[in-house]
Structure formats: structure tokens, C-alpha cells
Amino acid sequence: MHRTKVRIVEDALDANNTIARANREDFDRHHVTVLNLMSAPGAGKTTLLERAIGEPLPGVRAGVLEGDVQGSIDADRLATLHIPVTQLNTGNGFGGECHLDANMVRSALSELPLDDLDLLVIENVGNLVCPAEFRVGEDARAMVCSLTEGEDKPLKYPLMFRACELVVVNKLDLLPHLEIDLDKLLYNIDVVNPDVTVLTTSARTGEGIDELRDWLTELAHRRVSATAAP
Amino acid sequence: MHRTKVRIVEDALDANNTIARANREDFDRHHVTVLNLMSAPGAGKTTLLERAIGEPLPGVRAGVLEGDVQGSIDADRLATLHIPVTQLNTGNGFGGECHLDANMVRSALSELPLDDLDLLVIENVGNLVCPAEFRVGEDARAMVCSLTEGEDKPLKYPLMFRACELVVVNKLDLLPHLEIDLDKLLYNIDVVNPDVTVLTTSARTGEGIDELRDWLTELAHRRVSATAAP
Numbered sequence: 001m002h003r004t005k006v007r008i009v010e011d012a013l014d015a016n017n018t019i020a021r022a023n024r025e026d027f028d029r030h031h032v033t034v035l036n037l038m039s040a041p042g043a044g045k046t047t048l049l050e051r052a053i054g055e056p057l058p059g060v061r062a063g064v065l066e067g068d069v070q071g072s073i074d075a076d077r078l079a080t081l082h083i084p085v086t087q088l089n090t091g092n093g094f095g096g097e098c099h100l101d102a103n104m105v106r107s108a109l110s111e112l113p114l115d116d117l118d119l120l121v122i123e124n125v126g127n128l129v130c131p132a133e134f135r136v137g138e139d140a141r142a143m144v145c146s147l148t149e150g151e152d153k154p155l156k157y158p159l160m161f162r163a164c165e166l167v168v169v170n171k172l173d174l175l176p177h178l179e180i181d182l183d184k185l186l187y188n189i190d191v192v193n194p195d196v197t198v199l200t201t202s203a204r205t206g207e208g209i210d211e212l213r214d215w216l217t218e219l220a221h222r223r224v225s226a227t228a229a230p
Numbered sequence: 231m232h233r234t235k236v237r238i239v240e241d242a243l244d245a246n247n248t249i250a251r252a253n254r255e256d257f258d259r260h261h262v263t264v265l266n267l268m269s270a271p272g273a274g275k276t277t278l279l280e281r282a283i284g285e286p287l288p289g290v291r292a293g294v295l296e297g298d299v300q301g302s303i304d305a306d307r308l309a310t311l312h313i314p315v316t317q318l319n320t321g322n323g324f325g326g327e328c329h330l331d332a333n334m335v336r337s338a339l340s341e342l343p344l345d346d347l348d349l350l351v352i353e354n355v356g357n358l359v360c361p362a363e364f365r366v367g368e369d370a371r372a373m374v375c376s377l378t379e380g381e382d383k384p385l386k387y388p389l390m391f392r393a394c395e396l397v398v399v400n401k402l403d404l405l406p407h408l409e410i411d412l413d414k415l416l417y418n419i420d421v422v423n424p425d426v427t428v429l430t431t432s433a434r435t436g437e438g439i440d441e442l443r444d445w446l447t448e449l450a451h452r453r454v455s456a457t458a459a460p
Contacts, residue, residue: 040270041270044378069387070386071385098359098360127328129299148272157356203410214287
């Protein structure tokens with residue numbers, strides 16, 4: 001039974017990668033750079049996006065694909081920024097999945113104004129496990145890690161921290177009120193992913209937001225070849 | 231393809247429930263009450279357990295089954311309390327699952343000192359989606375919701391909030407430093423699960439810990455019939 005389960009999982013990941021490649025070709029054809037943004041629930045992805053792309057990035061037209069199990073709370077928040085936002089619910093016909101997969105993103109492609117975008121941020125379902133396993137056709141992956149989650153998260157969820165090229169350590173404004181050792185958290189991130197870029201931010205005070213905007217702008221200008229792996 | 235996927239998921243949940251019933255019968259035979267404790271990553275489950283059962287509960291011998299994708303950080307912390315702690319990693323032969331299921335718990339049964347326990351707390355993998363879908367043979371389910379996660383979590387992850395009979399709103403000490411509206415969070419919990427018991431706690435200051443200890447003690451003394459659904 002266990003062997004069967006492993007095979008089903010492997011087949012599912014293979015099928016996902018095939019669809020992710022198709023998504024990627026569509027994104028490339030429209031010259032859209034795609035960022036898969038992940039985190040635990042409540043780490044602050046939406047508030048960071050409000051701060052980071054609420055004002056237009058220089059020379060970059062940004063949009064958001066908002067993934068949630070259900071509801072449109074985050075999409076409604078982002079819609080007030082007057083950037084294109086499309087809601088994708090995993091509870092609608094997808095069984096309430098704990099992550100976005102390539103097929104779900106594909107189902108939303110026709111609703112995305114790809115011709116009007118240079119950068120599409122896909123805000124994944126809040127979860128530190130499965131989103132890291134399913135590529136959706138993105139160019140890059142980033143995660144938000146809230147200081148309040150504790151120093152040990154990179155060691156407990158290493159796949160997520162390894163899957164990303166950017167880790168945003170958020171809620172820096174709470175540091176004086178927490179028992180967390182920031183240096184230890186940064187050390188643990190470095191242990192599991194020595195090559196990752198780390199930004200420290202506070203979506204509330206705005207600290208580090210300029211650096212995040214710079215990173216997003218650079219990402220949007222870094223066009224990758226359409227033949228790269230999905 | 232989608233229909234097939236739904237069937238596979240339903241079959242998996244059926245198989246899970248069958249094993250959950252077997253677990254439940256074993257727990258009942260040993261007169262152990264079992265609590266499935268869930269939360270998002272970093273909400274404070276382990277620290278709450280340190281505070282709540284670090285001192286013996288009156289007339290209740292408690293133990294912990296510690297679920298993690300990998301590592302034994304939390305089990306190591308709890309081991310210093312001199313209560314029985316067993317580590318269960320979903321990364322070992324279970325494909326790195328984002329939740330515990332009945333079969334995983336079953337695989338750990340022989341390592342659990344059931345004869346020496348009145349209450350077993352199963353600390354699930356940090357995740358607000360899938361753990362709510364997989365029963366493991368528990369008597370009750372509880373979740374920890376950190377204030378730092380925001381008011382909207384009950385609306386975004388209603389299945390989890392509905393699955394539980396206790397919601398512990400934790401990190402109350404951070405309230406003065408957050409923009410969160412506690413009344414709105416409590417209102418949203420009530421909207422999705424009007425019957426749930428809610429406790430507000432701070433694992434750091436100890437606020438609300440006595441109430442949590444009372445709840446756990448009552449749970450352990452509330453024996454349920456072995457014929458109840460898993």
C-alpha cells in the first residue's frame with residue numbers, strides 16, 4: 001500500500017510538472033515574470049504586497065493571483081490598490097487543497113490580463129509544506145517567515161526554505177516584544193539554504209519595503225529563457 | 231481526471247477512518263483519552279504544552295505524541311518535562327506529509343506507553359488545512375490560533391475552526407503591540423463555530439494556562455464509549 005501511495009504521489013508530481021511547463025510557456029509568450037509567494041498562515045504576505053506593490057514598481061506592471069482555500073478576503077484587500085487581482089479558490093472543484101498546483105493556476109490563466117502585466121505574484125495558500133512541492137510555472141519562489149513563528153521553522157520545514165531564492169523575515173517591529181533570537185533564525189535559514197537572499201521587513205512600519213521593491217523590480221527585469229525547467 | 235481525483239481522495243479518507251477506528255479501540259482498551267492538537271506553524275502548541283502539562287495535571291497522567299515533518303526539536307523540548315514523549319516524523323516513509331493520518335499514528339502505537347497514560351496529546355504538523363480532514367482516533371480536537379495570524383483566519387480556514395471543540399487564542403501578551411481587533415477575531419470564530427469553547431492564553435505570561443489545565447483535566451475524565459465514531 002505504501003509503495004502504491006508513493007507511486008501515486010510521483011505520478012501526480014510528474015503530471016503537475018507537465019502542466020507547469022505549459023503555464024510557463026504561456027507566461028513566457030506574454031513576457032510575464034511569475035513569482036510564487038508562500039508562507040505559513042498569517043505571516044503577512046498580503047500586507048507585504050499591499051506595501052510593496054501598492055505604489056507602482058518602476059517600469060513594472062504588477063498583478064496578483066490570490067490563492068485561498070475559500071473566500072476572497074485578500075483579493076478584496078488588494079483590489080483597493082487598483083492593480084489586477086484574480087481570485088483562485090482551492091475549495092471550488094479542487095477539493096479544498098492546502099496548496100496551489102499547476103492545474104489550478106492553469107484554470108485561472110484565461111482570467112489573468114497577461115498582456116497588461118510584467119510581473120505576476122501568485123500568493124499561495126498559507127502552508128509551509130505542500131506549496132513547496134508543486135511548481136506552478138513560476139520563474140522564482142519566495143517565502144515570508146514571520147518572526148513570531150520562532151527560530152526553529154527553517155529546521156522543521158527545510159523543504160520550503162530550500163525551495164526559495166528569497167526569504168522575507170517579516171514583522172520586525174515585534175522583535176522587542178518577542179523572546180526570539182533573530183540571529184539564530186538567520187543562522188538556521190543559512191544552515192538549510194546558504195544561497196538564499198534574506199530580507200528583513202516590517203510591513204507595518206515600512207522597514208525593508210524599499211529593498212523588497214528593488215528585489216521585485218529586478219526579478220521582473222530578469223527575463224529567463226522559455227526553455228528553462230518549469 | 232478531476233472525478234478520479236475526488237474518488238481517490240474519498241477512498242483515502244474512508245481507509246483513514248477505518249484505521250482511526252482501530253486506533254480508537256486501542257486507546258479505549260487502555261482507557262486513554264486522546265486530544266488531536268492542531269495549529270498553523272509557530273502558533274505556540276509546544277510552548278502551551280510545556281506550560282499546561284509541565285506540572286502534572288491533578289489525577290491525570292499525560293503524554294505527548296509529537297508530529298513533525300522532520301526533526302525532533304519539539305519532542306526534545308517536551309522530554310525535559312519528564313513526561314512520556316514519542317516522536318512521529320511524516321518525512322520517514324510517509325512522503326513528508328503535511329498532516330498526521332490514522333496510519334501514521336497507528337505506526338507509533340507500539341512505542342506509546344498507553345498503560346501509563348490517562349491523556350495523550352497528539353501534536354499535529356503545523357498546518358490549518360489537511361490535519362482537520364484526517365481523524366487519527368482522537369476523542370477531541372483542539373486548535374491553537376495565534377493573535378499574530380490576524381482576525382481573518384477563521385473565515386479563511388473554516389474547516390479547521392469547525393473541526394475543533396476548543397480554540398485556544400494564544401500570544402495574548404502581544405495584543406498591545408498588534409493592530410489586531412481581538413473582538414473581531416472572537417466574532418469570526420463564533421461565526422464559523424458557534425458551539426466551540428474559546429480560551430485566551432499567553433504561554434509566556436501564563437495567562438489562561440490554569441483554564442487550559444482545567445479543560446484538559448476535564449477532558450481526561452470524560453470517558454467516551456468505545457463505540458463512538460472515530
